[in-house]
Amino acid sequence: MTILxxxxxxxxLGVALINDNQVIGEYITNLKKNHSVRIMPAIQTLMDDCEKSPADLTKIVVAKGPGSYTGVRIGVTIAKTLAWSLKIPLVGISSLEVLAAGAARYFEGYVSPIVDARRGQVYTGLYRFENGRLTAVEPDQLVMAADWAPKLANMDQPVLFVGNDVILHRSTFEERMGAKGVFANATEQNPRPSELAWLGKDMPGDDLHAFVPNYIRLAEAEANWLEKQGKI
Incomplete structure (x- = not known):
């Protein structure tokens, strides 16, 4: 079983290949560059380096959001196209769950992945690793960081914040949580595509035609248009 x-x-931007119970290749960058231009060459390079062909793939796993509207759409579109053309299952995993997975396994407490949503808002959720698996304690949501922090301050264990955007809201969490808020190291801030593959490894495939990104909220342009039409 070879999963992309x-x-x-x-x-x-991350791509990974796992084969049965082994990570055979992984590629990650953290750059503000056009993913639509870079994702296919990244996949091709990884496949070539690992001496795999499209015919070897048995499943596609994709981070389905929330996050950048354009970024999520790019990944989901390419994943659906590959799964459809290769006639293999597609599994979508929360982008926040992927971010939490890299740290939760080794932290005694809760993990709150953070993705900035502007205007003081964050995409986040609450996870913990228990009984050998990652579980969601609070669902993925869009919330004001200033409202999220006091809620976490009442948890019975420390909370680890992870993600490249944590720095934008760190002072808010520190002020409202004190020592109960813990912050991941720089090496733990990027979501690992191998963790993404692992999360989707044993999951059944989604309905390919019904599968859509999870934006949590409308794109800003769409929301502005609806507001002008008096529909929200």
């Missing part, structure tokens, strides 16, 4: 995972949902 891809994540273009935020600034980090």
């Amino acid at each position: 995972a891809m994540d273009t949902s935020n600034n980090p």
Whole structure:
């Protein structure tokens, strides 16, 4: 079983290949560059380096959001196209869950992945690793960082914040949580595409035609248009 995972949902771009229970290749960058131009060459390079062909793939796993509207759409579109053309299953995984997975396994407490949503808002959720698996304690959501922090301050264990955007809201969490807020190191901030592959490894495929990104909120342009039409 050879699984290709891809994540273009935020600034980090990642692709990975796992074969049964082994990570055989992984590629990550954290650059503000056009994912639509870079994702296919990244996949091709990884496949070539790992001496794999499209015919070897048995499943595609993609980070389905939330995150950058354009980034999420790029990843989901390419993943659906590959899965459809190769006639293999497609599994979508929360981009926040992927971010949490890299740290939760080694942290005694909760993990809150953070993706900036501007105007003081964050995409986040609450996860913990228990009984050998990552579980969601609070669902993925869009919330004001200033409202999220006091809620976490009441949890029974420390909360680890992870993600490249944590720095934008760190002072808010520090002021409202004190020592209960813990912050991941720089090496833990990027979502790992191998973790993405692992999360989707044993999951059944989604309905390919019904599969859509999880933006959590409308794109800003769409929201502005609806507001002008008096529909929201």
